[in-house]
Amino acid sequence: IDFVEKPSVPPEIPGRPGFSFVSMGNYIFEREMLEESVLSDNEKKDSSHDFGRDIIPSLYKSHKVMAYDFSTNVLPGGDRPYWKDVGSIKAYWEAQMDLLKHPSELSLYNQQWPIRTVSYSDPPGFTYPAADHSCSVDGCLRAEASRVLGAYVRKSVLSRNCVIKPGAVVEESIIGQNVEIGENCRLRRVIVDAHNIIPPGTSIGFDPVEDAQKYHLDLASGIVVLGMPKIQLRKKLIIPGSYEQLFRSPDETGF
Template identity: 30%
Template sequence: RFGIMNTDDTDRIIEFEEKPAKPKSNLASMGIYIFNWPTLKQYLTESYATDGAMEDFGHDVIPAYLTHNEASYAYAFRGYWKDVGTIQSLWEANMEFLNPNNPLNIGNRNWRIFSQNEALPPMFLTKTAKVAGSMIVDGCYVAGSIQHSILSQNVKIGEGSVIKDSMIMPNAVIGKNVTVDHAIVGENAVIGDNGKVVGKPNEISVVGYGEVLGRTEKE
């Protein structure tokens, strides 16, 4: 799942393994690189002139540097980092946001995280809404119960619905008396009244982008 950088005692990269089955170390490549531009340009130009353009850092560029004994060094990042290349890891990363002790503190004003800010009204909670340990943003309409979940922009939750341990993407519409548990509901998805989307902690259920579910169960 990860590209692995193997280094010597000076942190010089001596080998790059592209998603090995049995990695030799735990130094996963974060995909952040700093290059000397003239050197990189030379490799890209020569590659294009011979056997085609380099298209991938892990598959093309890094191996070329190592083959030609270019001095390349790893920087050991010891802060918070989470790969979100799988459904499970994406769900876990979002659930970690709800932990007040999460190392990535999105409320830290000294290290702000900026995102697109749409012109949306504040979230609206009806008298029937119940919210606990959750994150709800602008544009949301909530008439149901939200437990340990994240609601993105402009999400609609109908009366009697229960959203638990789940991540709801922007513009999703969830009807009345719906159960969503351990799930990721995609952007613009619709779950009709009395629908049921239930996963498990180690098997997250997914409703895809723009998918429409009626009264059927998805488990």
């Protein structure tokens, strides 16, 4: 058994020319064995401390190691198996865009094979013309409480509680939760992480030089990324006579 990191010419499976074994990076361990393996590998000075490269090849000689052939996977309802390595910004963006295809490579609507995810008690998404601007949403996925108000949104993924204001144009983008996109903004091929507020009239994704100066520009794909802003956490409120006040340390009370 051997491990080769992303070779340009992968070794073929014996007897199956044109096919290679590729690790999907998903591992299931018994906890005790995992702890023992990681601690043991940590003591090896010549190890790169990688699951695929070091730990699994060292285990198969002394433990029962099994692999699942994903190519034989059969899903109820007729859907095809789907897997994508999202180890880059481009791959992550492409995986989101895959969900917008019809038919999609990964169906979210197969009732015989539901994809379990977190559920919130937010209101439904809302679309409405506003401020003399018509409203258009084309080929998008929208989460709870996402609001498109007099804006044009095409081929994008909208997370919960985001709002896109009148006159804005958003195309081929991923919008995180609690994001506010101001009036008359233009976004194309942009990933906006949660809690960002984009001022009115901002253009992102049209001028690579300007984008690289203000944001993170992925040179391999041209996709612009706005990371999550730093959030000022509220100071803990100490109520007079409460447990927190009575049992604070001397440093906290000032005595």
